[in-house]
């Protein structure tokens with residue numbers, strides 16, 4: 495099966511986790527512009543140097559370059575079974591250009607209430623050891639908001655404040671604080687709304703509530719994809 499997907503979801507919606515599981519289950523690859531830019535920046539050719547410079551200066555990579563990089567990535571053989579795009583397209587003009595290059599089978603749109611996202615992100619605890627990927631979540635959410643039942647159990651370390659994997663201390667990232675999260679969510683909404691409007695009636699659109707643990711969300715996504723008969 496070849497399946498070409500885009501995933502849209504606010505910070506803290508678990509988008510990265512779902513994508514990782516989907517690529518395993520569907521035998522496809524994940525293409526994230528963040529990853530591509532980082533790879534690109536290590537290259538010694540002209541484009542690599544250009545991207546590295548823009549990243550260093552904190553500049554937004556222009557659409558023209560993003561699309562060029564994307565096109566190059568798409569020509570690699572590992573994309574032949576399909577892909578899931580994460581973080582791209584980011585704007586309607588990018589989406590329109592993308593449509594000229596590839597056909598997208600479905601949009602997976604992860605939805606969650608801001609109060610849940612804020613609670614969940616504020617509860618993230620990351621291992622202070624830079625070479626360890628230990629990450630935890632101390633929020634235990636179980637309640638009904640406007641008719642949607644959220645059941646999101648915590649992912650606690652065995653010993654409070656310590657990483658299970660390496661024993662180092664855990665900490666909270668500075669952009670995981672409530673005021674920073676609120677502005678990240680605002681940016682996301684502003685940026686994503688036009689994309690949602692652009693895609694909703696155009697491409698099969700799968701709305702998924704982030705109201706259960708990741709394995710259940712992934713099951714839901716897979717069954718919705720199956721229904722589309724791609």
Ligand SMILES: [Zn+2]
Pocket residue numbers: 621622623626627628657658659660661662
């Ligand atoms: Zn650790």
